[in-house]
Amino acid sequence: MAAAGNDAKVDIRPGETKALRAAREVLRRGHIEAQKPAADGVKKFCVTDRGGKMETVTADPAWVKRPTCTCMQQYVNNQFKGTDLCPHIVAVLVREEDLRCQLLDVLL
Numbered sequence: 530m531a532a533a534g535n536d537a538k539v540d541i542r543p544g545e546t547k548a549l550r551a552a553r554e555v556l557r558r559g560h561i562e563a564q565k566p567a568a569d570g571v572k573k574f575c576v577t578d579r580g581g582k583m584e585t586v587t588a589d590p591a592w593v594k595r596p597t598c599t600c601m602q603q604y605v606n607n608q609f610k611g612t613d614l615c616p617h618i619v620a621v622l623v624r625e626e627d628l629r630c631q632l633l634d635v636l637l
């Protein structure tokens with residue numbers, strides 16, 4: 530069997546690349562603030578992008594509930610695209626160590 534080695538580059542679809550770029554912008558120039566978690570353990574974050582627009586992201590450390598975001602992009606994702614995640618959610622998943630494994634959902 531061939532070793533994964535050099536060709537381990539992940540095949541990311543264009544829409545995902547765009548979401549990852551936008552997530553990078555949120556991480557570099559935006560602001561993420563943890564809020565009080567919900568009673569069921571779901572974490573809540575206030576994400577402010579560079580333009581000052583504020584969205585609320587929730588993410589379940591147990592990886593049972595899907596992450597949510599209040600932005601229009603995630604609304605569209607939920608309606609039409611199934612599994613796509615918005616840049617705000619991706620930024621939160623990147624930053625929070627106990628949520629980071631859920632980034633795999635972006636790639637699958």
Ligand SMILES: [Zn+2]
Pocket residue numbers: 584598599600601602603615616617618
């Ligand atoms: Zn969002």
